Amino acid sequence: METAIKDKARSQMEQIERGVIEILPRDEMIKKLEKSIREGQPLRIKLGLDPTAPDIHLGHTVVLNKLRQFQDLGHEVHLIIGDYTGRIGDPSGKSETRKQLTEEEIMANARTYQEQIYKVLDRNKTIMHFNSDWLKDLNLMDVLKLAAKYTVARMMERDDFEKRYKEGLPIGVHEFMYPLMQGYDSVALQADVELGGTDQKFNLLVGRHLLREYGYEPQIALMMPILEGTDGVQKMSKSLGNYIGVSDDPYEMFGKTMSISDSLICRYYELLTRVPMAEIEAMRSQMNNGALNPRDAKIKLAMELISTFHSPEEATQAMERFKLVYSERDIPDDIPEITVSEIDVWLPKFLNEKGLVDSTSEGRRMVKQGAVKVNGDKFEQEDIHLETGMVIQIGKRKFVKITIG
RNA sequence: GGAGGGAUACCCAAGAGGCUAAAGGGGGCAGACUGUAAAUCUGUUAGCGACGCUUUCGAAGGUUCGAAUCCUUCUCCCUCCA
Numbered sequence: 001m002e003t004a005i006k007d008k009a010r011s012q013m014e015q016i017e018r019g020v021i022e023i024l025p026r027d028e029m030i031k032k033l034e035k036s037i038r039e040g041q042p043l044r045i046k047l048g049l050d051p052t053a054p055d056i057h058l059g060h061t062v063v064l065n066k067l068r069q070f071q072d073l074g075h076e077v078h079l080i081i082g083d084y085t086g087r088i089g090d091p092s093g094k095s096e097t098r099k100q101l102t103e104e105e106i107m108a109n110a111r112t113y114q115e116q117i118y119k120v121l122d123r124n125k126t127i128m129h130f131n132s133d134w135l136k137d138l139n140l141m142d143v144l145k146l147a148a149k150y151t152v153a154r155m156m157e158r159d160d161f162e163k164r165y166k167e168g169l170p171i172g173v174h175e176f177m178y179p180l181m182q183g184y185d186s187v188a189l190q191a192d193v194e195l196g197g198t199d200q201k202f203n204l205l206v207g208r209h210l211l212r213e214y215g216y217e218p219q220i221a222l223m224m225p226i227l228e229g230t231d232g233v234q235k236m237s238k239s240l241g242n243y244i245g246v247s248d249d250p251y252e253m254f255g256k257t258m259s260i261s262d263s264l265i266c267r268y269y270e271l272l273t274r275v276p277m278a279e280i281e282a283m284r285s286q287m288n289n290g291a292l293n294p295r296d297a298k299i300k301l302a303m304e305l306i307s308t309f310h311s312p313e314e315a316t317q318a319m320e321r322f323k324l325v326y327s328e329r330d331i332p333d334d335i336p337e338i339t340v341s342e343i344d345v346w347l348p349k350f351l352n353e354k355g356l357v358d359s360t361s362e363g364r365r366m367v368k369q370g371a372v373k374v375n376g377d378k379f380e381q382e383d384i385h386l387e388t389g390m391v392i393q394i395g396k397r398k399f400v401k402i403t404i405g
Numbered sequence: 406g407g408a409g410g411g412a413u414a415c416c417c418a419a420g421a422g423g424c425u426a427a428a429g430g431g432g433g434c435a436g437a438c439u440g441u442a443a444a445u446c447u448g449u450u451a452g453c454g455a456c457g458c459u460u461u462c463g464a465a466g467g468u469u470c471g472a473a474u475c476c477u478u479c480u481c482c483c484u485c486c487a
Contacts, residue, residue, distance in 0.1 A: 230442090231432080241415095241433075259442040295440050326441060346454065361452060362434085369435045369449070382454090395435065396442065 009033040012073050016222075019271045020066070021198050024205070024221040032192055032220065042076040046191035046219070048131075048182055050082050051109040056116045057243040058305070059227040059236035062271045063195050064120040066224055070193075071125045078189055079117070081110045084132040085181050116246050119309050134188045135181060146180050149213045150206065155179070158202040183207035186219050193220040227271060232261030250306045254318040255397075257302035258326075262287075262294045265301060273304045331376065331391055331399065339405040340386060347372070347384045356394050371395050 012033050016023075023029050036043050047067055067077050083106045114128070138146070155176050156162055165171060179202060186194055186207035194204050204221035212218045226235045229242025236243045244256045260268065265287070269280045286292035299319060306315035325332050338354055348363030357363045364382065366372055372379045373393040390402040 232443090234432090255442060257442095262443050264443095293440060294443070298441070298443085322441085349454075359452065360454080362450090364455090365449065366435070371435050 005034055005037050008037050012037075015069060015073065016066075018069075018277060019062070019224065021223045021225050022201075022221075024208075024223075029193070029220045029222075036075070036192075042074055043070070043192040044078055044189060045070045045075050046078050046080065046186060046189055046194045047196070048080045048082050048085075048185060048194075049110075049113060050085070051106045051113060055238065055245055055247060056113065057236055057238060057245045058268075058272055059229070059243065061120055061246060062224050062227050063197065064117060065272065065274075066195055066222070068120050068122065071122050076127065077121065077125060078127045078129060078191065079121075080129045080131050080185050080189070081113070082182070082185075083107070083110060083130045084135040085178060085185075119246055129185075129189070131181070131185050131188075135184065143177075146184060146210075147177070149210060150180060152176075160199075179203045179206040180210070183210035186211055187214045187216065190216050191219045192217075193222055195222050195224065197226050198223045199226060225271070228264060228267070230256055230260045230264075232264050244305070246309050248309075250310045250314040250318040251321055253306050253309065254302045254315075254322050257305060258295075258298050258322065260298065265294060265297050268301055269304075273301070273308075275304065326396075331393070335391060335399040335401045337401045337403055339403045341405065343386050343404060345384060345386060347379075347382050350384070351394060354400065356398055356400060366394055 009030055013030055016029075032043060035041075045067060047063060071077055083103075110130075118126075156165065158179075161171060161175075182203050183206040185191075187210055190211070191207070194207055196204050201221065201223055204219075204223070208218040208221060228234065229236035230244065231242045234242060238245075244253055248256065257268075266280055266284050269275050269283070270277070283292055283297055287294055287297060303312075303315040303319060306312075306318055321332055321334075340350075347367060348357075348360040351357045351363040351366070352360045357366060367380060367382055370378055370380060371394055374384070375391055376393075379392075386402050386404065388402060388404045391399060392402065393399050
C-alpha cells in the first residue's frame with residue numbers, strides 16, 4: 001500500500017518537474033503529494049495574476065501549462081486575480097515604479113484574462129478569486145500586524161529592490177507591501193503550492209514564511225523559467241515586440257513561430273506543448289546530426305500551438321498558406337484588395353495613405369532598397385501606373401491587390 | 406531643512422557653442438544568401454513631392470549671426486548630510 005503511494009507520488013513528481021527551474025523545498029513537495037494521494041485530497045495550487053496586461057502571450061502560458069498539468073493530475077487550481085494588489089503594481093523585475101491602475105481598468109483586464117486563460121486551463125477544475133475579497137476588509141491594525149512579520153533588511157534582500165536602491169531608482173514604501181499582500185493571499189487560501197516565474201521567487205517565499213507565521217503548513221514554491229521571446233535573447237514581452245500572443249490569428253502565430261531562433265525550438269516544445277519529453281529529446285538529437293531540418297521541427301511546433309489556441313483545422317490552413325508564400329515564393333490568393341480612383345500615383349505617398357508604410361519617407365526608403373515588387377517583379381521607380389488586378393508587395397509580408405474603381 | 410548629481414531619438418548611451426537629424430550598441434525594417442520571418446553579411450532607422458525646408462536632446466523663457474551644448478525659472482528623479 002505505502003509503496004504504491006510512493007510510486008504514484010514519484011510518477012506525479014516526474015511530470016511536475018518538467019521544465020521547472022526550482023521547487024522549494026523539493027522533498028516537502030514529494031511529501032505533500034504522498035499525503036494527497038493517501039488521503040484522496042487534491043493539493044491546492046495557487047497562481048496570482050496581476051491584471052495589468054490585458055493580452056497574454058506564450059510567456060504567460062508557461063505557468064498556465066504547469067497548472068494544467070496539476071489539473072490533469074487531479075489537483076485543484078486556484079487563480080487569484082490581483083484586483084486589489086494590481087492597484088499597487090508588482091515591483092518584481094521592474095526598473096521603475098509601476099503606475100497604479102483604476103478599478104475599471106483592472107476589471108476590464110480581468111475579463112480579458114479569463115477568456116484567454118481557458119484556452120489552456122480546464123474551466124471546470126479552476127477556482128477563481130479576487131484578492132479584494134479578503135484584502136479590502138483588513139484594517140490598519142491588521143495591516144500593521146502583517147507588516148510586522150517581515151523586516152526591511154529582508155525586503156532589501158530582494159534583488160530588484162536592492163538593484164533599484166543601488167542604482168538610485170525610486171522605491172515607493174507601498175511597494176514593500178506587495179509581497180506581503182501576495183503572501184497574505186496564500187494565507188487566505190491556505191495554498192499548498194504556489195507557482196510563479198523565477199522573478200517571483202522572493203514573493204513566493206514570503207508567502208511561505210507568512211503561512212507559517214499564521215500557523216498553517218507552509219506552501220511550496222514552484223518556479224518556472226521566464227520564456228525568451230522570438231529573438232531568443234530577451235524575455236518575451238509585449239513591449240519588446242518579441243511575443244506570440246495567444247489571441248494572434250493562426251497565420252500570424254505560424255509566422256512568428258517560424259521566426260524563432262533554432263536554439264529555442266526544444267525549449268518551446270518543453271515549456272509550451274504537451275509533447276512527451278522523450279519525443280523532444282529525439283528531435284534534439286536528430287537536429288544535431290542533421291536528420292531533422294529545424295524548419296520542420298518549427299512547423300510541427302507551430303501546428304501544436306495553433307491547435308491549442310485555435311483549432312487543428314486552422315493550423316493546417318496556416319501551414320499551407322505559409323508554404324505557398326515562403327517556400328514556393330508564390331503570391332498568396334487571399335490578399336487584401338484596395339480600391340483606388342487615381343491611376344497615376346506617387347508610390348511613397350500612396351503606400352503611406354494606404355497604411356502600408358508609416359511615412360512617405362519610409363515609402364521612399366522601401367523603393368530605394370528594392371523592397372517593392374509589382375506582380376512579382378522588383379519595382380524601383382517612385383511613380384507608378386496602377387491597373388486593376390495589379391499586386392503590390394512591400395517587403396516579404398505585405399501584399400495588396402489593386403482595383404480601379 | 407541643507408549640499409551636490411542627473412533627464413539626449415524605440416531602448417541603452419556619447420556629445421559640453423557652428424563640421425549635429427545628433428557617435429556607438431541593442432532592437433526594428435530592407436536587401437543578398439537559404440532551410441524559414443533561422444544564422445551570416447550589407448544597407449537603413451524624424452517628417453515633408455525633398456540635394457532644400459520643417460520639427461526634435463525633460464518644460465518654458467532668454468543670451469547669440471548661430472544652442473542638445475551658455476543663462477533664468479519650473480517639473481521629475483537620485484545621492485549625501487540633518
